[in-house]
Amino acid sequence: TLLSPDGRKESAGEANKTCAPPIACSSCMRSVDGKAVCSQCERALCGQCVYTCWGCGALACVLCGLADYADDGEKTLCTSSAM
16 A cells, blocks of 8 residues: 555555556657756766766756767857856
């Protein structure tokens, strides 16, 4: 027996019916496998669509991350570090 959000007793089967649907990645629409969110726009991201800013380490999505094509390869910058 489990308690529902409003305090009522429910069986395990009833509790599964009230679970929230999986959250989709804002970039590719895959199911989000963790709790990664873009530090700029706060959209949910899957592990394949999250970029780490090389300037500050913040997480960025494909829309908020800026590609820096330097001599030593491509690096991602968040909008805060790019200024």
